[in-house]
Amino acid sequence: MRKGYFGDFGGCFVPESLVPPLQELEAAMAKFLPDPQFQAELSDLLCNYAGRETPLTFCPTLSKRLGLNLYLKREDLLHTGAHKVNNTLGQALLAKRMGKTSLLAETGAGMHGVATAAAAARLGLTCRIFMGADDVIRQAANVRRMKLLGTEVIAVESGTRTLKDAINAALREWVVTQKTTHYCFGTAAGPHPFPLLVRDFQCVIGRETRQQMLDRTGRLPDAVVACVGGGSNAIGMFHPFVDDPSVRIIGVEAGGTGEPGCYHSAALGRGTPGVLHGEYTMLLQDRNGQIEPSHSVSAGLDYPGVGPEHAMLQATKRAEYHPVIDRQALAAFQALCHEEGIIPALESSHALAWVLDNPGQFAKGANVVVNLSGRGDKDMDIIRKELGI
Amino acid sequence: MMLIPFMTAGFPTVETFWKNLKELDENGADIIEIGVPFSDPVADGPVIEAASMKALENGVTLESILEGLRQRKGQFKAKLVLMGYLNPFLQYGFERLAKESQEIGIYGFIIPDLPLDEDAPYRKQLSACGIHLIALVAPNTSLERMKAYAEVATGYVYVISVLGITGVRSEFPPDLSDTLRRARKAFRIPLALGFGFSSPEQLDAIPVADRPDAIIFGSALIRHISAGLPVADFMRRWVGKV
Numbered sequence: 001m002r003k004g005y006f007g008d009f010g011g012c013f014v015p016e017s018l019v020p021p022l023q024e025l026e027a028a029m030a031k032f033l034p035d036p037q038f039q040a041e042l043s044d045l046l047c048n049y050a051g052r053e054t055p056l057t058f059c060p061t062l063s064k065r066l067g068l069n070l071y072l073k074r075e076d077l078l079h080t081g082a083h084k085v086n087n088t089l090g091q092a093l094l095a096k097r098m099g100k101t102s103l104l105a106e107t108g109a110g111m112h113g114v115a116t117a118a119a120a121a122r123l124g125l126t127c128r129i130f131m132g133a134d135d136v137i138r139q140a141a142n143v144r145r146m147k148l149l150g151t152e153v154i155a156v157e158s159g160t161r162t163l164k165d166a167i168n169a170a171l172r173e174w175v176v177t178q179k180t181t182h183y184c185f186g187t188a189a190g191p192h193p194f195p196l197l198v199r200d201f202q203c204v205i206g207r208e209t210r211q212q213m214l215d216r217t218g219r220l221p222d223a224v225v226a227c228v229g230g231g232s233n234a235i236g237m238f239h240p241f242v243d244d245p246s247v248r249i250i251g252v253e254a255g256g257t258g259e260p261g262c263y264h265s266a267a268l269g270r271g272t273p274g275v276l277h278g279e280y281t282m283l284l285q286d287r288n289g290q291i292e293p294s295h296s297v298s299a300g301l302d303y304p305g306v307g308p309e310h311a312m313l314q315a316t317k318r319a320e321y322h323p324v325i326d327r328q329a330l331a332a333f334q335a336l337c338h339e340e341g342i343i344p345a346l347e348s349s350h351a352l353a354w355v356l357d358n359p360g361q362f363a364k365g366a367n368v369v370v371n372l373s374g375r376g377d378k379d380m381d382i383i384r385k386e387l388g389i
Numbered sequence: 390m391m392l393i394p395f396m397t398a399g400f401p402t403v404e405t406f407w408k409n410l411k412e413l414d415e416n417g418a419d420i421i422e423i424g425v426p427f428s429d430p431v432a433d434g435p436v437i438e439a440a441s442m443k444a445l446e447n448g449v450t451l452e453s454i455l456e457g458l459r460q461r462k463g464q465f466k467a468k469l470v471l472m473g474y475l476n477p478f479l480q481y482g483f484e485r486l487a488k489e490s491q492e493i494g495i496y497g498f499i500i501p502d503l504p505l506d507e508d509a510p511y512r513k514q515l516s517a518c519g520i521h522l523i524a525l526v527a528p529n530t531s532l533e534r535m536k537a538y539a540e541v542a543t544g545y546v547y548v549i550s551v552l553g554i555t556g557v558r559s560e561f562p563p564d565l566s567d568t569l570r571r572a573r574k575a576f577r578i579p580l581a582l583g584f585g586f587s588s589p590e591q592l593d594a595i596p597v598a599d600r601p602d603a604i605i606f607g608s609a610l611i612r613h614i615s616a617g618l619p620v621a622d623f624m625r626r627w628v629g630k631v
């Protein structure tokens with residue numbers, strides 16, 4: 001396999017001025033990630049600061065209704081409220097080892113921004129977060145949390161004013177600040193080596209799930225399901241199961257409002273290959289190669305690209321990817337609140353919705369694990385608007 | 390010293406762009422870089438980004454740019470270079486693009502998100518058609534890496550003056566001479582310095598021995614055009630002064 005590629009996908013399509021910091025990062029990964037001292041520090045932070053290991057929760061009511069055994073991997077219970085902190089603690093620790101004094105990041109839903117801000121505060125790094133101006137409005141609570149954690153939030157007014165434009169702005173800033181600053185990329189996408197780095201830090205999700213299922217049921221799960229924005233929570237769940245052919249791997253993308261021709265975020269399902277944000281991957285684009293606006297009720301899935309490893313898993317048919325529309329996700333959100341007493345993030349609700357709406361896809365009594373990537377507190381403004389609650 | 394203006398195709402309007410292109414050619418441009426607009430220009434500052442967005446609103450596509458150039462084939466003294474991000478070129482079909490560009494007489498391509506490590510297949514297709522893929526080097530590009538570029542680079546070299554994005558700057562960074570010296574050591578082809586130029590006086594800060602063979606100006610020209618001023622006036626500030 002070519003360096004930095006997953007099959008045909010991936011690579012490092014960045015301006016020359018970003019090649020040296022990416023090479024520096026790659027060298028630091030090779031040097032520090034295998035270091036037992038580094039791993040011990042990270043493990044301590046994950047356990048005693050962030051709250052790992054996260055529970056695997058059986059859902060009795062929904063399982064009965066669906067005729068299968070539904071388990072949730074509870075990343076929503078982590079500190080800062082989503083899987084994002086697995087990655088930010090790892091990258092912040094690596095940044096310290098590299099001698100950097102600042103973190104820089106993009107954020108969509110704000111969860112990665114909050115997780116980066118917390119990691120920066122904890123490890124004594126300064127932090128600047130770029131966020132699309134529309135996301136600043138729809139995820140206002142997270143903006144306040146970032147500010148409380150001592151982070152500067154910069155609203156990005158250009159382009160579609162969402163995650164894609166926040167990434168553009170962050171990449172531009174990194175060109176200037178690379179000497180002192182680590183770009184703490186938020187998902188398993190972007191230029192090499194970010195897809196590998198983020199996957200490495202998120203794989204703790206799948207590794208724990210594997211052991212928990214073996215302990216609880218004596219065998220591997222029949223299926224693992226996760227929502228796919230850029231793809232970090234999903235690849236963290238999927239990767240440790242890729243070599244187990246009995247485990248069905250299911251990614252769920254945001255299908256948008258659902259009427260014909262609507263904007264959506266299903267880059268794998270309905271996109272075509274191209275280059276954006278440093279990688280060759282599946283993209284939402286027009287025939288001239290201009291990136292199309294995406295849409296999802298969940299800001300965290302609202303992205304026109306996807307990580308390269310998912311593009312490969314789809315191409316090789318090892319994983320399958322399906323769309324779920326806003327309305328389905330909102331119904332799954334309510335179902336989990338009512339039936340199981342858990343308020344999920346709207347992103348994670350997409351993964352759950354696919355299982356709730358397609359029980360016939362599984363054998364009776366199948367063990368299905370849904371990655372509950374985050375909690376729904378951040379979505380209260382959207383819920384109030386969408387559901388009138 | 391050669392003058393290399395950069396202008397986004399289809400900005401501020403399609404007709405004005407073609408008129409300006411002719412005017413640049415008649416007023417001292419040695420090479421003209423034509424910006425192919427892209428929705429997500431990560432190496433560009435606000436001025437060129439805004440020009441790209443305006444051009445896209447005006448309906449400009451790579452196809453329409455190539456068509457316009459085909460109709461005007463042979464009308465320019467200056468060499469023409471297409472500068473744009475990889476994705477629109479990829480979607481057009483890179484091989485087809487190389488062939489058609491050869492027919493039109495395009496001199497080279499600048500693709501800011503295609504660094505050395507990824508450029509081999511594209512460089513090969515362009516050079517098979519006699520078209521240069523212009524190398525970009527920056528203040529953080531080491532001598533070794535410049536030498537690696539020099540093994541394959543043809544045409545001229547785009548030396549980026551600052552660690553930053555495109556945009557007008559009043560001063561150059563203190564390490565500019567170092568960057569230029571490294572580039573001079575590594576390359577045998579002309580050096581064109583870009584990013585930040587707004588006036589000929591900026592060159593005074595660079596020791597004579599280190600000065601480049603060409604200068605590129607983009608954002609300053611775009612701002613001039615945005616103000617509704619004739620590009621001939623802009624060129625007059627530079628011709629004979631550098």
Ligand SMILES: Cc1ncc(COP(=O)(O)O)c(C=O)c1O
Nearest residue numbers: 187229230231232233300347374
């Ligand atoms: C709770 C939650 N889940 C999922 C995502 C999507 O990101 P990824 O696909 O990288 O897991 C986000 C992004 O903000 C999120 O906040």
